[in-house]
Amino acid sequence: xxxxxxxxxxxxxxxxxxxxxxxxxxxxxxxxxxxxxxxxxxxxxxxxxxxxxxxxxxxxxxxxxxxxxxxxxxxxxxxxxxxxxxxxxxxxxxxxxxxxxxxxxxxxxxxxxxxxxxxxxxxxxxxxxxxxxxxxxxxxxxxxxxxxxxxxxxxxxxxxxxxxxxxxxxxxxxxxxxxxxxxxxxxxxxxxxxxxxxxxxxxxxxxxxxxxxxxxxxxxxxxxx
Amino acid sequence: xxxxxxxxxxxxxxxxxxxxxxxxxxxxxxxxxxxxxxxxxxxxxxxxxxxxxxxxxxxxxxxxxxxxxxxxxxxxxxxxxxxxxxxxxxxxxxxxxxxxxxxxxxxxxxxxxxxxxxxxxxxxxxxxxxxxxxxxxxxxxxxxxxxxxxxxxxxxxxxxxxxxxxxxxxxxxxxxxxxxxxxxxxxxxxxxxxxxxxxxxxxxxxxxxxxxxxxxxxxxxxxxxxxxxxxxxxxxxxxxxxxxxxxxxxxxxxxxxxxxxxxxxxxxxxxxxxxxxxxxxxxxxxxxxxxxxxxxxxxxxxxxxxxxxxxxxxxxxxxxxxxxxxxxxxxxxxxxxxxxxxxxxxxxxxxxxxxxxxxxxxxxxxxxxxxxxxxxxxxxxxxxxxxxxxxxxxxxx
Numbered sequence: 001x002x003x004x005x006x007x008x009x010x011x012x013x014x015x016x017x018x019x020x021x022x023x024x025x026x027x028x029x030x031x032x033x034x035x036x037x038x039x040x041x042x043x044x045x046x047x048x049x050x051x052x053x054x055x056x057x058x059x060x061x062x063x064x065x066x067x068x069x070x071x072x073x074x075x076x077x078x079x080x081x082x083x084x085x086x087x088x089x090x091x092x093x094x095x096x097x098x099x100x101x102x103x104x105x106x107x108x109x110x111x112x113x114x115x116x117x118x119x120x121x122x123x124x125x126x127x128x129x130x131x132x133x134x135x136x137x138x139x140x141x142x143x144x145x146x147x148x149x150x151x152x153x154x155x156x157x158x159x160x161x162x163x164x165x166x167x168x169x170x171x172x173x174x175x176x177x178x179x180x181x182x183x184x185x186x187x188x189x190x191x192x193x194x195x196x197x198x199x200x201x202x203x204x205x206x207x208x209x210x211x212x213x214x215x216x217x218x219x220x221x222x223x224x225x
Numbered sequence: 226x227x228x229x230x231x232x233x234x235x236x237x238x239x240x241x242x243x244x245x246x247x248x249x250x251x252x253x254x255x256x257x258x259x260x261x262x263x264x265x266x267x268x269x270x271x272x273x274x275x276x277x278x279x280x281x282x283x284x285x286x287x288x289x290x291x292x293x294x295x296x297x298x299x300x301x302x303x304x305x306x307x308x309x310x311x312x313x314x315x316x317x318x319x320x321x322x323x324x325x326x327x328x329x330x331x332x333x334x335x336x337x338x339x340x341x342x343x344x345x346x347x348x349x350x351x352x353x354x355x356x357x358x359x360x361x362x363x364x365x366x367x368x369x370x371x372x373x374x375x376x377x378x379x380x381x382x383x384x385x386x387x388x389x390x391x392x393x394x395x396x397x398x399x400x401x402x403x404x405x406x407x408x409x410x411x412x413x414x415x416x417x418x419x420x421x422x423x424x425x426x427x428x429x430x431x432x433x434x435x436x437x438x439x440x441x442x443x444x445x446x447x448x449x450x451x452x453x454x455x456x457x458x459x460x461x462x463x464x465x466x467x468x469x470x471x472x473x474x475x476x477x478x479x480x481x482x483x484x485x486x487x488x489x490x491x492x493x494x495x496x497x498x499x500x501x502x503x504x505x506x507x508x509x510x511x512x513x514x515x516x517x518x519x520x521x522x523x524x525x526x527x528x529x530x531x532x533x534x535x536x537x538x539x540x541x542x543x544x545x546x547x548x549x550x551x552x553x554x555x556x557x558x559x560x561x562x563x564x565x566x567x568x569x570x571x572x573x574x575x576x577x578x579x580x581x582x583x584x585x586x587x588x589x590x591x592x593x594x595x596x597x598x599x600x601x602x603x604x605x606x607x608x609x610x611x612x613x614x615x616x617x618x619x620x621x622x
Contacts (some may be wrong), residue, residue, distance in 0.1 A: 010615070046446075056520060076525075077524060077525075080519070080522055080523070081524075083520070083521075083522050089521070094512070097514055097517065100245070104241065108521050109522055110234075110520070111231070111234040111235065111237070111523075112235075112522055112523050112524065114227035114228065114229075114231035114234060115230070117233075117234075117237070156521075160522075176304050
């Protein structure tokens with residue numbers, strides 16, 4: 001079992017008038033090399049669940065473990081280290097730094113790992129070749145097309161070779177063609193052994209043949225898994 | 226090895242970050258450089274002036290005795306030297322004749338000094354103040370030692386002789402026997418030194434008189450005591466000691482320097498406060514960048530390190546540029562911006578070159594007052610920045 005959540009609850013602004021319970025006693029198990037979709041409307045809690053799986057913040061209560069390591073009560077420093085080594089993120093708007101070149105954007109996760117410049121370039125170029133964006137190597141991210149942005153974001157998520165890929169609403173701002181390309185790439189990574197978790201309510205994602213499991217989330221609770 | 230590589234990567238990112246915000250950083254660099262330039266220049270001009278004065282006054286008489294009448298200085302009879310024989314500790318008394326000479330052709334006011342250097346205890350050391358030539362020998366007539374400006378004036382006339390008019394408009398001409406070095410410019414640039422007999426002849430001063438008496442003492446620690454005894458013995462005289470002259474220079478330059486330094490340090494403080502204000506107010510773009518970096522596995526310490534390197538590079542470069550420009554300003558441009566403030570607007574002072582004064586303590590102080598506060602003003606607020614929640618990058622925030 002790669003990811004195990006037991007009675008995980010997340011409460012924002014606890015004890016304050018604007019307290020919000022984003023997740024309420026979630027139990028979830030995700031196998032290694034699974035391809036899972038977290039489905040739910042806006043505000044359902046799927047991004048919060050993705051953040052806990054991605055070690056961005058710990059749950060308010062409950063137990064969260066990844067590959068057998070109990071991460072729920074680790075300090076932020078250790079969560080960052082775990083995130084650095086094990087998790088690749090793909091964001092809704094890709095979240096690239098527009099002034100940085102494609103090469104520099106892809107290399108960003110490697111800098112705190114202490115990967116030397118030559119190796120950084122080598123790894124980034126290998127991914128650029130794979131996703132056919134090598135010709136944009138020196139272009140600032142703010143000057144390339146939406147499809148290329150998507151591929152740069154995927155390359156960045158893969159550059160430190162993490163076993164888990166988390167994608168938060170990745171097709172929300174893409175047209176049908178690019179959404180299809182994105183899902184095909186995810187299927188390819190899944191076939192290569194990665195565990196993939198995608199949050200979405202886009203039928204192009206939820207109905208993609210590579211998705212092995214859909215988890216419905218509503219009001220912070222899992223309704224079907 | 227990985228730690229070193231990580232630090233190099235972070236430095237690399239800081240450099241690229243500086244380049245991305247090059248317009249903003251360049252404007253900070255220009256303003257910061259200007260402030261450091263002003264502070265360092267001011268301090269260097271002060272040091273150069275006081276240093277030069279101190280160096281030159283080493284050769285000045287330990288006590289100068291002048292006779293006063295009706296509140297004005299008048300000639301002093303040489304017989305006064307005999308009256309001082311009873312004071313224990315005086316090693317030598319040398320008469321001196323000096324005065325001012327207005328040169329109508331150039332409009333320059335020259336200082337004429339008649340000395341008998343062979344009778345002065347530090348006569349040998351006085352030669353060190355010369356760039357070329359020697360002082361007129363005792364009893365010799367018709368030769369002079371000139372300051373740099375006077376030498377230039379003589380050269381401009383295409384002459385080998387300095388010609389001056391006596392009171393009765395008869396002309397006296399002098400061979401140039403030596404020239405003072407540039408290092409003594411502050412006191413010698415307008416100076417003409419001749420034998421005391423020539424000076425008496427030029428100013429028409431009777432043989433038994435001088436303008437003042439230079440008094441040398443055996444033990445320099447007793448200058449003050451001996452000066453008091455002289456003042457008691459000769460109540461119609463003014464007694465000026467070398468420490469008093471030095472103190473006057475220090476007080477004058479120190480007061481002006483202090484006033485200027487307060488103004489400039491206020492500017493520096495204002496700049497640091499502005500830097501703090503700018504650094505603590507984060508733009509949405511900066512917040513987003515930090516959130517992305519945190520999600521991608523950057524620690525808070527990594528983000529602080531980036532800000533530290535950025536600030537160190539900007540402030541370090543500004544410090545080096547500011548100090549270098551200050552050096553050029555003081556040494557090659559004679560501190561043109563601050564010399565009027567330091568020397569005084571109301572005093573007609575001869576032009577002179579400032580000797581470079583590189584005081585490591587002053588540079589360290591300027592470094593501590595500029596680079597360190599800037600680092601603190603930019604890195605401490607960055608703590609706020611670096612604690613932005615990583616999840617704010619999610620969901621397109």
